[in-house]
Amino acid sequence: MEGSFEITLQIVIAVLAGITAQVIGEYLRVPSIVFLLLFGIILGSDLLNVLHPQELGIGLEVLVALSVAIILFEGGLNLELRELGRVSGSLRNLVTIGTLITLIGGGMAAHWLAEFPWSISFLYASLVVVTGPTVIGPLLKQVRVDRQVATLLEGEGVLIDPVGAILAVVVLNTIVNTNSAPLDVVGGLLFRLGIGSVVGGVGGWLLGLFLKSADRLSEELKNLVVLAAMWGLFVLSQHLYSESGLMATVAAGIVVKASSLPEERLLKRFKGQLTVLCVSVLFILLAADLSIASVIALGWGSLLAVAALMFVVRPVSVFFCTINSDLNWRQKIFLSWIAPKGIVSASVASLFAILLTERGINGGDSIKALVFLTIIMTVFCQGLTAGWVASWLRITSSEAKGAVIVGGKELGRLVAGLFQEAGESVVLIDTDPEACKKAAAENIPVFQSSALDADVLTEAGIESMGTFIALTNNGEVNLVLAQRAKEEFQPPKVLAVFPQNNSASNNNKIKVNQAFIPELSTETWNKYIHDGEFQLEKIVLRKPQISLQQAHLQALIRSGELLPLIVKRDAKLQIVKAAEDWQPEDEIYCILHDPRSKLMKRLSGNNQPSRLALNKFSEVESIPISPKKTIPEGAN
Template identity: 55%
Template sequence: MDSGLDTTLLLIVTVAAGIAAQVLASWAKLPGIVFLLLTGLLLGPDGLNWVQPEQLGEGLETLVSLSVALILFEGGLSLDLRNLLQVSGSLRNLITLGAGITILGGAIAAHRFSEFPWPLAFLYGAIVVVTGPTVTTPLLRQVQADPKVSTLLEGEGVLIDPIGAIVAVVVLNFVLSGSQDVGLVLEGLILRLVVGAIAGSVGGGLLALFLRQVRFLSEELRTLVVLAALWAIFGAAQAVVSEAGLLAVVIAGLLLRAVAIPDLEAIKTFKGQLTTLAISILFVLLAADLSIASLFALGWGGPLTVLALMLLVRPLSIGLCTWGSDLNWAQKAFLSWIAPRGIISASVASLFAILLTDRGLAGGAAIKAQVFLTILMTVFLQGLSAKTVAKKLGVLDRPEQIVLVGDDLELRLLAILLEQNKQPHQAIATVPEEPDWESESITLLLGRDQSTPAEQTGLTVVDLCPLDDRAHLYSTQISADLWQQRLQEQRCELFQIELSDRQAVQQWQQALEADRILPLLHQRGEGWELALLPAVAETGDRFWGLSRDRQLALDEIEWQDWPADWSSSPEPPRSQPEDAVELAPPDAATPSS
């Protein structure tokens, strides 16, 4: 059969099998990597022999490099710098001190249990530094963990990937050269970090400037420009020094997210779809290239090495890196348990195995087998137990209680909405001096004229949301007064909406910016929160809120009947014409009960 046709069939089977595995994982509500690895092993030479990655030759390395660049860029694009700043100290420690602890601990475990010689043991430790956003991020979305924990794990997964890959390449060069000069290792590491930082900053900055200034591009063309640019940034950094491109694309993604470029949501959606496709292809190909015999050849030393990494090295790293932080013991325990390895570890191990074999050095197959065993064990043990562990430790991102303080009309309506959706809440007139809350996790919404210092609540965790903080609630003072008057005089409409696609998200943001809606309650997945602070909406979000009238141009809006006990007035709410004259006297700012 023609070699070109063989390659075509190989890619067709790989894509079809990878997507089928993702669909099955979504149906079973399990991490996709579990089914992707099993699919690759089943279709590989040790299984049905339908997928033979060696047919791609050097094309496999090219495919891996471009896909990894795309995955890391998408990871950087998904990170919010504002959230990262809240855990910046612990995050900094994890990608520096934590990386060193993992390299050293992994090397000791591999040398002690798997009997790797020290050079290969340190190479293994360097490869498993990365935790992998391709596994961690979907896992956290499924678990709905505490925001601080999720931010720290996502930030670590994205930022440690390029750093870990760079460290692994430097260690590999050290092993291949046979040099004993540790200074060369540090020099290679610093050079790649500096080149990557400069290329990512310059390239990402120029791309952001271009996207903000050029208005004639369509949404589809804009996303393709970003794709071409990220690979150009990656290639430019790689041309200067190998592996510098990994850090460059992460920084470029962070910059684009930070400057809020046009059509950011569309770009994130497009890159997310490409990333899912890339992960599906790579995991199947790399798993198919793994020899099952090499896994069994590790003996009991292989699993013992991974268990030492999970149960000893990771908790030690988390304990030291979060020392003195405001994280409690339960959050630290969850962080210690969740560190699954993903596509970066698999791709780096596969490439290193080829390089070691080409240089005539033994150990390439053993390194690859040990890394894949690490991926399998961490994903199965940690991924399948993550939600149960989070529940037991109490680190789920669902406030145990929402407390509404005051008798403002907004609070009364919120209480009704929460009751209708069976969400735990409490409505009180004032906060007692010594409150007896049922939970330590409280969202406390203070009505107007309510002043309660956080230290008087006696809570470990309190999210204070003052209703009269108009700098956050409304765009202007006039806007605040108008909404209060509309609600008091029942000249607005109650609605709910689910943002099912990208167009709905854009329509929602436009309505917010035009001050046509006031969101009250927000549901994302299984998590609920008060939506009085307008946030960036995402596909799949559900909102309850108020509209000025029923002329709102939102495709999937559902108008709601006002609750029967909402007002003592027998008159139902009536919408006014768009050009109605509205006055907002000072005393209208505080509606009566």
């Protein structure tokens, strides 16, 4: 009983420490792996001596294997196949050519700088060719870069993990069996990848068919069916050919994703929670098992080897793998900088250290220490600076311009025209043929389809747009469309026209900004625009009288005479939010309701030369500042 309690205590401490690290990382908006590594090292035998992972024995290997299977399956499940198609060439190169470059470059760095033997050097390099979804995923959630870069990093992290793990096993077998021929090495790698792909692909397809037809099963039970099936495929593939199971889990996740299950969101949520738990426990246990003395004993040469991997090998790999892509230099620099190592490197290195020691081969502890040094340096240096680098390179999603507008009636076309006039990309989506025809006549790109179709949104270019707004005449539909777009594509700005007291907007965790004003009748303003009873006005808020300007602006809005549409701030166009926080020097583009007929406008000489011509709205902009009261001389 005492032995079982000790193991239970170790697991509980690891869970508590891991979840605490996740919470702190979430609050501080810092990659949680930073705190997982710190907590693991602090709780390990070199410092507080609380955690002793070696007490788990072979159970640690089992825990690592099953947890990594969950992590990679979840990674495959989260891959957006439509987006991968846009970067497929670069992704293929990173997983193949990039792996080879990292293997050769990392091996040379470890041999010449860290002074490892050639065999151990290449074993180290095979362990660090991976990046890993456990680090990349949380990092990209906190550092919102443009979708093309994010998709490439996510795809590389998921697909290169099984490749790297299998490559490491092949290299290890070559070291142990010195008479292995080069063809055997390559054949072993390809055969493992092939077996895993077939088992995972077929198993994932059958699993998808079963889930679609299993109407009587509850959502919770379906999630557990997927978990059991995934582990079953992992073990089956491992049984057929050793170390092919990881590829099977990735392939199964990708195929299940492609099956378009109705329960996909719930499944992703469940697997995401399991992944967080697995990553938390594994990193704590593996970091606790690390000897600080062994890391220090590596010397300066090892630091230089890791630096060469980060600053030379990775940029060279990215350069050659993206040479014919449409990525710009800013995106390539960011890709070169971001390659943090994760749980696969740590777990496989820990297992290899044990295997090498058992076989009487020197270097097991050293290679584990060097891999963890690589993880620490890449996670701390790249993870903590990713946001700053992305902002400096101006590839954050907040820099994206343009808009996808759902609703092709008069108001939608007017907003689209204003974006076009400013030189920004814009796309309209509507199911009404007449509205689409009018948009096309105004040279506005338009899709006659439903915005609920993710393929349509992708084709409209939502991944590269800065704004998504739904402004059909149905507020409930607008809210649903905006929430779906935000959940699936995460545009920087998501807005919708919906009633202020909408219960769905208050209860849903996916918050959507209310566009324009709290209570907007799109039908009314569409009619004003259709009948020509409007003028486009521009208001510039000035610091001295901004309070008076805002008060007058709000009075006109409440009276129904004025509708602010767009604010130009820091040379960027933004859709006005209902709760907009106005700032000095804001340029506000508004519609002013002008009930005079077109004929009266012509007679009065107030006819606009262009539908999109902006007038200076002097009624608000030129509000005089009240003179300061002066105190007569001699008055007390």
